[in-house]
Amino acid sequence: QRGKGLGAGHRGGAAGGGAAIAAYCAVFGLFSADPGWRILFALGGLPAVPVLLALRGLPGPVRRSAAPRPVRYRAALLGIFGPSTRRATLVGGLLGLGAHGGYYGLFTWLPTFLVSERRLSVAETGLSLAVVVAAFGTGCLVAGGLLDRIGRRRTVILFATTCAILAVCYPMVRLAEPGLTILGGVLGFAAAGIPASMGALFNELYPAGLRGSGVGFCYNAGRLVAAGLPVLVGHLAEVMPLGTAIGAVSGLAYALVVLAVLLLPETKGIELDGVPGATGPLPAAFPATAAGPIRSGDPS
Structure with missing residues (x-):
């Protein structure tokens, strides 16, 4: 049930999106575009406080008593580029780039x-965006179920x-409305499937001891590069219609996701052992290493 659980957890982003839409309607209903966007930008930092x-009272994961000494930070950081996980790291970073780039280029x-x-x-606009966000939340749940049923690669x-x-x-x-809003809902539903899938997919590509570093790199290295794609859309919009620029950038980014996931192994059914040094097979594309490979057999 790993995919279903992570998909349901990702649905929380839809709640934040709904709050952001409410703030957008309130701010831009009272202020002009400038300073409206500045006020909205400042409001975006408030959720960080709670x-x-x-996090201060959130307990960390319980380590198994059988686990040997933890992997050193430097070894964990460099280990994701080792022979057995280099391909997962590089291809996973491309997947993260396409996933975040498509989303940012479109929804920004x-x-x-x-x-x-x-x-x-x-x-x-607020109503149309609300439909997109509501459909996004539903898409997270559906994607989570599909992850466990048809596999990670097929779902993505x-x-x-x-x-x-x-x-x-x-x-x-x-x-014309309501057709535009309905199509936006379909778009929001589809856009949920990739971010809802990345948690399960990335975690299952790495053994214990490298998992945190690997997931962090795949997710955030791609996001770092993808942050420039909305800027690219803005520059392209100076020489072509904005809609064309959005479609070109986001369409290519999502195509990159398809290409990247085809280069990764299917990880459905992989058990996250959590004990560094455990033995057993990694996914088909990666040979086992002493760093702590992942064992198969989990029904999820």
Whole structure:
């Protein structure tokens, strides 16, 4: 049930998205674009306060008594580029780049697109975004179930292919309301599948002792590079319609996700042993190492 659990946990992002939409409607209903965006940007930092307070009382994972001494920081950091995990690290980073880049390129510019090119009011834009976020939450649950049923690779390919098609079509197809909002809901549903899948997929690519470093690199190295794609959309919008720029950048990013996941092994059924030094087979693409390979047999 690992995929289902992580997918359900990722659904919490939809709640934050709903709060952000409410703040957007309130701020832009009272202020102009400038200073409206500055106020909204400042409000975005407020949730960090309760999160930091909650983390202070959150217990860490219980280490098994059979576990030997933990892997040193330097060894864990460099170990993800070792012979047995180098491919997972590099390809996983590309997957993270495509996943974050497609999402950022599309949804960073979506409010501006709806207002400037589809001529929606602030209230209409808020309603359309609310549908996208609600569908995103539903998509996380569905993707989690599919991860455990049809596997990690097939789930990511299904959602990424759908996103690539919709990222191109949604900004270019001229639909009157409520058609535009409905199509936006389909887009939000599809966009949920990839981030809801990355937690299970990335964790299952690494043995204990390297898992934290590996997951952190795949997720955040890709996100670091992907942060520049919304800027690229803005520059492209100077020489082409904004919708075309969004579709081109996000469509290519989601296509990169499909390519990357095809280069990774299927990890459905892998057991996360959690004990450094355990023995057993890694996924098919990676030979076992003494760092603590992953053992198969988990029904999830």
